[in-house]
Amino acid sequence: xxxxxxxxxxxxxxxxxxxxxxxxxxxxxxxxxxxxxxxxxxxxxxxxxxxxxxxxxxxxxxxxxxxxxxxxxxxxxxxxxxxxxxxxxxxxxxxxxxxxxxxxxxxxxxxxxxxxxxxxxxxxxxxxxxxxxxxxxxxxxxxxxxxxxxxxxxxxxxxxxxxxxxxxxxxxxxxxxxxxxxxxxxxxxxxxxxxxxxxxxxxxxxxxxxxxxxxxxxxxxxxxxxxxxxxxxxxxxxxxxxxxxxxxxxxxxxxxxxxxxxxxxxxxxxxxxxxxxxxxxxxxxxxxxxxxxxxxxxxxxxxxxxxxxxxxxxxxxxxxxxxxxxxxxxxxxxxxxxxxxxxxxxxxxxxxxxxxxxxxxxxxxxxxxxxxxxxxxxxxxxxxxxxxxxxxxxxxxxxxxxxxxxxxxxxxxxxxxxxxxxxxxxxxxxxxxxxxxxxxxxxxxxxxxxx
Ligand SMILES: [Zn+2]
Numbered sequence: 273x274x275x276x277x278x279x280x281x282x283x284x285x286x287x288x289x290x291x292x293x294x295x296x297x298x299x300x301x302x303x304x305x306x307x308x309x310x311x312x313x314x315x316x317x318x319x320x321x322x323x324x325x326x327x328x329x330x331x332x333x334x335x336x337x338x339x340x341x342x343x344x345x346x347x348x349x350x351x352x353x354x355x356x357x358x359x360x361x362x363x364x365x366x367x368x369x370x371x372x373x374x375x376x377x378x379x380x381x382x383x384x385x386x387x388x389x390x391x392x393x394x395x396x397x398x399x400x401x402x403x404x405x406x407x408x409x410x411x412x413x414x415x416x417x418x419x420x421x422x423x424x425x426x427x428x429x430x431x432x433x434x435x436x437x438x439x440x441x442x443x444x445x446x447x448x449x450x451x452x453x454x455x456x457x458x459x460x461x462x463x464x465x466x467x468x469x470x471x472x473x474x475x476x477x478x479x480x481x482x483x484x485x486x487x488x489x490x491x492x493x494x495x496x497x498x499x500x501x502x503x504x505x506x507x508x509x510x511x512x513x514x515x516x517x518x519x520x521x522x523x524x525x526x527x528x529x530x531x532x533x534x535x536x537x538x539x540x541x542x543x544x545x546x547x548x549x550x551x552x553x554x555x556x557x558x559x560x561x562x563x564x565x566x567x568x569x570x571x572x573x574x575x576x577x578x579x580x581x582x583x584x585x586x587x588x589x590x591x592x593x594x595x596x597x598x599x600x601x602x603x604x605x606x607x608x609x610x611x612x613x614x615x616x617x618x619x620x621x622x623x624x625x626x627x628x629x630x631x632x633x634x635x636x637x638x639x640x641x642x643x644x645x646x647x648x649x650x651x652x653x654x655x656x657x658x659x660x661x662x663x664x665x666x667x668x669x670x671x672x673x674x675x676x677x678x679x680x681x682x683x684x685x686x687x688x689x690x691x692x693x694x695x696x697x698x699x700x701x702x703x704x705x706x707x708x709x710x711x712x713x714x715x716x717x718x719x720x721x722x723x
Contacts, residue, residue, distance in 0.1 A: 294717040298416035299710040303395060305331065306408035306709055307388035309371075310397035316372040316437040320347030324371045328432050331411050335418035339430075342451060348434045348442035352454045355414065357426035363459025364427035365641070365723060366677060368668055369407040370436030370443065370464070373399040380700045394703040402697055403464045405704045406683045407432060409712035416717060424720040429458055436668050439628065444668035448675055460641050461672050465663040465681025467645070467715075469656065470567060471689040472544050478564070479649045480661030481642070482681025484533045486571065487607055487632030488666055489600035491614070493517065495622045499592035510594040511583045513621045518578040518596055520617040526573040526610075528554055531603050533637065533660035534571050538564070540659045567694070570664040574610045576600040597627065601664065604634035630670050634662075635678045644723035645682050648715045653686055684715030 312324035322343070328351045329339045339353035349371075357364070376385035376398040383389045385398040394400075410430055417424065431454075435442035447454060466482030495517070497510030530538075530551065538561060542549035547560040558565035558572075576598050583594030602610040614624065637660040646658040661681070669679035685708045687693055696702045 291718055291721045292420055292422040294413070294714045295416055295420065298412045298717070299713050301415065302408050302412035302709045302713045303390075303706055305411050306395055306400070306404055306704070307390070307397075309404040309408055310388035310395070310399050311386055313386045314372045315375040315398070316435060318375060320349070321371040321434040322347045322349045325349035325351045325432065325434070328371070328407070328411065332414060335415040337414055337418055340454070342447065342454070344434065344442040344446040344450070350434050350443055350447060351432040352447075353414070353430045355417065355424060355428040355430065357424040357428060359426050362426040364429050364457045365424075366429045366431060366455060366458045366461035366672060367410055368431040368433055368444070368461060368463040368672070369403050369410055370433045370668060371404075371407065372435055372437050372443075373402065373404070374437050374698045376702075382701050385702075390706070393707070394705055395709070396701065396703040398702055400696075400702045400704040401685070401693065402702070403683070405685065405709055405712065406464060408709065409684065409716050412713050413716045413720060416713070417720065422721065425723055427457065428720060429455060433668055440668050440671055444671035448671045452675060455672070455675055455677070458675070458677050460678045460680070461669065462645075462680050462682040463667055463669050464683060465667045465669065466661050467649070467682035468685040468693055469653070469687045470564070470693075471687075472541065472564075472657070474689065476544055476655045476657065477653065477686070478537070478541060478544075479653075479656050479658045480537060481637070481645055481658050482661045482663045483637050483642075484531065484604050484634035484660070484662035485632060485666055485669065486601045486603055486662065486664050488628055488630040489576075489602055489607070489610055490626070490628040491598050491600060491624045492627050493596045493598060493618070493622050493624050495594045495619070497590070497592060497594075497621060500590045502586075502588035502590055506590050508621065509590055510592060510621065511590070513619045514581070514583065514594040514596055517618045517622045518581070518598070521576050521598055521614065522578050524576065524613065524617060526575060526613065528572045529574070529603055529606050529609075530554065530572070531605065531634065531662060533634065533662045534568060536637065537659045537661055538568060540657060544657060571603065571662040574600070574602045574606055574613070576610065576614060602632055603662070604632040607632060630666055631673065633670065633673050633679060635680070641680070641723050644719055645680070647722065648684065648718040651718060652711060652714050656686070682719075684712045684719070686711040
């Protein structure tokens with residue numbers, strides 16, 4: 273069975289009542305909303321989210337939607353709203369987006385990064401795809417539902433969060449720890465990390481829907497040696513030992529581990545390209561898949577890259593200690609393998625400590641929510657092929673998983689074939705196609721009524 277028709281075997285919620293389509297007004301409004309969101313400089317770590325959060329609460333209130341503004345620290349603001357669904361007996365769906373963005377260096381950009389300018393069919397600015405686009409889609413869809421009296425199929429919890437770009441200490445993780453009541457009854461969640469289009473050819477697109485994430489294993493390595501004069505022989509030089517350990521880690525080729533979402537995506541891509549996917553010859557299969565395999569390289573295996581090094585204070589002094597940082601990532605089910613590999617590569621004088629250690633996640637690609645996401649994509653893009661997807665990085669979903677919530681990444685963004693989406697993430701000239709925003713409201717509007 274291929275991934276794309278897997279959904280049809282599952283029970284889907286009753287769709288006998290026709291869905292209320294997203295109005296023209298809501299599709300126009302999403303563009304204005306996104307532009308206004310971009311104009312709040314919510315750079316993390318230099319700014320805070322309070323003004324932006326107040327504005328979000330205001331846009332919801334205008335449509336009669338109550339929300340709660342929760343500050344985890346002065347200025348670090350989150351907004352949570354609950355919208356009653358048609359069937360209160362079913363578990364609620366959490367829809368989350370973050371209000372903060374990574375900083376931008378205006379001198380590198382073609383447009384001022386916080387101007388929210390429209391040019392050539394795109395809305396430009398920091399956060400345009402990460403992820404004020406989705407935040408705008410959430411607000412536009414909620415306002416559309418409120419204006420038209422449209423009810424979601426089940427209760428919705430909308431969460432507009434602080435601090436995602438720095439790990440969610442003042443956002444998702446804080447709320448999960450201090451205000452779990454806000455998520456009472458939530459069984460599933462959608463957030464960033466999937467639901468965008470990836471061009472297969474001139475007409476067909478994959479829509480990777482995230483149902484897995486790699487875990488984070490950021491570590492600090494410390495080498496301890498014998499301090500001494502820089503001119504004397506020293507076989508316990510901390511700098512040498514650390515450098516050697518780092519070189520081994522950096523040059524290590526981790527073995528391919530084909531986890532289910534990655535396999536499913538590659539198989540569907542092979543089907544669409546009309547080429548064979550042979551599990552006994554993964555390298556050969558990947559070659560046949562061209563751009564898809566480039567896109568998937570990062571989730572084929574664990575990884576560990578040395579990123580920082582700190583040692584010494586004078587050329588002629590051998591320090592007794594040297595430290596370095598390594599960015600390690602592991603696939604679901606392969607954490608121990610990463611740890612064992614690192615420990616094998618370290619020289620005996622080098623120890624490691626976690627700087628940031630967070631879980632990998634994986635849930636199955638099935639059930640009514642998955643069916644509804646796939647159906648919403650296909651309805652709005654008949655040449656769209658939804659597939660499971662493993663996110664190479666991490667999102668706020670890691671926090672919500674701790675509450676037993678089943679987390680997916682799904683935004684509903686159709687992109688032009690010539691746009692390099694990956695490069696725009698945290699990149700220069702970040703921008704979102706206006707048509708993509710309108711598409712998002714149509715998809716989200718369907719999803720909320722049918723999930
Ligand atoms: Zn993001």
